[in-house]
Amino acid sequence: MVNKTEKTIYFVRHGQSEDNVKPVFQSPDSPLSKKGKLQAKSIAKRISKLNFQTLITSPLKRAKQTAKAIAEVTDREVEYSELFIERVKPKYMNSKPYTDEKAVTLCKKWEKSLHTPRMRVKDGENFDDITARADKALAFLRNRTEQSLVVVTHGYFLRTIVARVLLGYLLSDKTFSHIHKTTTTENTGLTVLKYRKEPEGKYRWHLWIYNDHAHLG
Numbered sequence: 001m002v003n004k005t006e007k008t009i010y011f012v013r014h015g016q017s018e019d020n021v022k023p024v025f026q027s028p029d030s031p032l033s034k035k036g037k038l039q040a041k042s043i044a045k046r047i048s049k050l051n052f053q054t055l056i057t058s059p060l061k062r063a064k065q066t067a068k069a070i071a072e073v074t075d076r077e078v079e080y081s082e083l084f085i086e087r088v089k090p091k092y093m094n095s096k097p098y099t100d101e102k103a104v105t106l107c108k109k110w111e112k113s114l115h116t117p118r119m120r121v122k123d124g125e126n127f128d129d130i131t132a133r134a135d136k137a138l139a140f141l142r143n144r145t146e147q148s149l150v151v152v153t154h155g156y157f158l159r160t161i162v163a164r165v166l167l168g169y170l171l172s173d174k175t176f177s178h179i180h181k182t183t184t185t186e187n188t189g190l191t192v193l194k195y196r197k198e199p200e201g202k203y204r205w206h207l208w209i210y211n212d213h214a215h216l217g
Contacts, residue, residue: 004203009141010050010150011158011191012070015039017062020187025093025103028086032065036187039216040069043188046215047150048073054144057152058084066188067152076150083137086154087114087130090122115177127173130157134164138205142195155185165193165205186213 015036019026032040047070055076057067063085067078090110096103106121113119113126120126125133138161141149153161163171163179185191192209 004197005145005147006194006196006203007141007144007147007149008052008208009193009195010047010052010148011161011193012043012047012066012150012152013155013158013185013187013189013191014058014060014063014066014152015043015069016187019095023098025089025096025098025107027095029061031061036062037065037069039188040066042215043190044069044073046190050148050150052076052148052150053146054079054149055152056081056084056149058082058086058154060085060154063152063154070150070152081140083133083140084151084153084157087156087160088123088125090124092122115173115180117173127176130160131164131171131176133157134160137161138164142203156180158185158191159183161193162191162207162210165207185211186216188216189213190215 015032016039017026017030017036018033019030021033055067055071056079057063059080059082071078090106093103093106098104110121110124113121114130115127117127159180163176167175189211190209191211194206194208195203196206197203
């Protein structure tokens with residue numbers, strides 16, 4: 001049952017990882033780079049000024065390290081959720097250099113599957129998987145009893161959540177592809193969703209802030 005309570009969700013993309021700046025397909029275990037650790041401290045300082053009850057993070061290493069930095073200055077326990085991991089690529093691609101022809105070919109097919117319904121490439125997520133996970137993530141947050149939460153997640157998945165909020169079930173394979181081609185997020189950029197009651201009485205998600213990275217200026 002949906003918890004009919006107005007709430008605010010502060011989404012934080014993780015800090016820069018070592019694989020973000022290497023010519024490789026990122027590994028799930030890639031840690032924060034030196035710059036990423038500084039970014040994590042910067043967003044942690046900003047988050048410490050907010051009033052929130054719960055800190056949730058993707059369990060991937062770069063997100064966990066970012067969440068840990070936030071936890072250290074806010075005295076919050078970290079809760080882990082697989083719902084907020086990054087899009088799942090075929091395992092063969094992990095850590096492979098961009099010069100690996102097999103990985104490059106596989107990546108092109110997999111990326112096509114991310115905006116092609118029912119197309120699946122190896123063990124990677126596809127369009128149906130990631131949009132369904134975004135729906136589950138939003139339902140999970142709706143049903144939380146807290147009124148304010150911080151969620152540390154990943155760039156592509158965060159844009160998927162935003163796409164679903166903006167377009168709802170009008171989100172198609174073509175619009176999904178277009179959104180991902182024309183939007184981006186900075187490492188530790190802050191995106192805020194509000195779940196609130198409309199004048200007619202219906203509750204709805206609203207995009208309030210997108211990719212605010214003023215703390216990095």
